[in-house]
Amino acid sequence: MDFLSILLIAIGVSMDCLAVAIAGSITLNEISHHQIWRASIAFGVSQAGMLVLGWLAGQAVVEFIESFAYWLAFGLLMIIGFNMIRESFESEKEKSTDITKGLALLFLSIATSIDSLAVGLSLAFLDSGVVTASISIGVICCAISLAGFYTGKKMGDLISRRAEKVGGIVLIAIGIRILVIEIL
Numbered sequence: 353m354d355f356l357s358i359l360l361i362a363i364g365v366s367m368d369c370l371a372v373a374i375a376g377s378i379t380l381n382e383i384s385h386h387q388i389w390r391a392s393i394a395f396g397v398s399q400a401g402m403l404v405l406g407w408l409a410g411q412a413v414v415e416f417i418e419s420f421a422y423w424l425a426f427g428l429l430m431i432i433g434f435n436m437i438r439e440s441f442e443s444e445k446e447k448s449t450d451i452t453k454g455l456a457l458l459f460l461s462i463a464t465s466i467d468s469l470a471v472g473l474s475l476a477f478l479d480s481g482v483v484t485a486s487i488s489i490g491v492i493c494c495a496i497s498l499a500g501f502y503t504g505k506k507m508g509d510l511i512s513r514r515a516e517k518v519g520g521i522v523l524i525a526i527g528i529r530i531l532v533i534e535i536l
Contacts, residue, residue: 353480355488361471362399362492368464368526369395369493373500375522376451376460378507387452388501391460396494398461399468400486406472407482426531430524431459437520466530 373391377383451460468489475482 353475353485355484358485358488359492361485362489363496365399365465365467365471365489366395366493366496368467368530369399369497370500371522371526372451372460372464373497374504374507375520377501377504379520380450380452383452383501383505387450388498388505391452391457392494392497392501394457394461395464395497396490396492398465399493400490402462402465402468403472403475403486403489404482406469406474407476407486409469409473410476423531423534426527430527433520433522433524433527435520437517437524463527463530 373395376391377388380387451457471485471489472482475485
């Protein structure tokens with residue numbers, strides 16, 4: 353597979369990470385460079401790792417993975433999205449969801465990298481190498497996530513009161529989109 357194809361795939365699979373980064377960062381009152389980098393690296397590593405897992409799984413398990421992968425992504429995004437909306441009604445002292453650490457980061461990293469799993473499976477079917485693709489996709493996803501977090505940080509300053517509701521709704525919309533695409 354040529355590098356232009358890998359680049360276009362990387363941009364495509366990074367779009368969910370971009371949306372989550374923007375939505376998540378606008379919901380945080382303060383987000384540090386450390387938090388932004390931690391989440392962006394986690395997203396990039398997850399994209400690269402899922403690509404390798406998909407490649408390793410190959411054709412033998414494609415039917416099993418296809419049957420539940422999108423439901424898993426949908427469920428994880430629903431849980432986090434509804435939790436963000438619920439927390440938007442709580443006082444500042446009660447809020448606790450930080451998408452840049454813990455289970456929230458783990459769930460989001462997995463949910464946004466399901467497409468990379470499918471790409472990895474495709475690479476296995478094409479008998480294509482995985483090293484260059486996984487490194488490229490991981491790095492590009494990390495860079496796109498960084499851009500999303502910094503964009504969301506700026507937007508959060510502008511719309512801070514409604515940011516958490518908007519962020520939760522965006523995550524739910526991404527989950528629904530994943531499910532609808534799978535069903536159609």
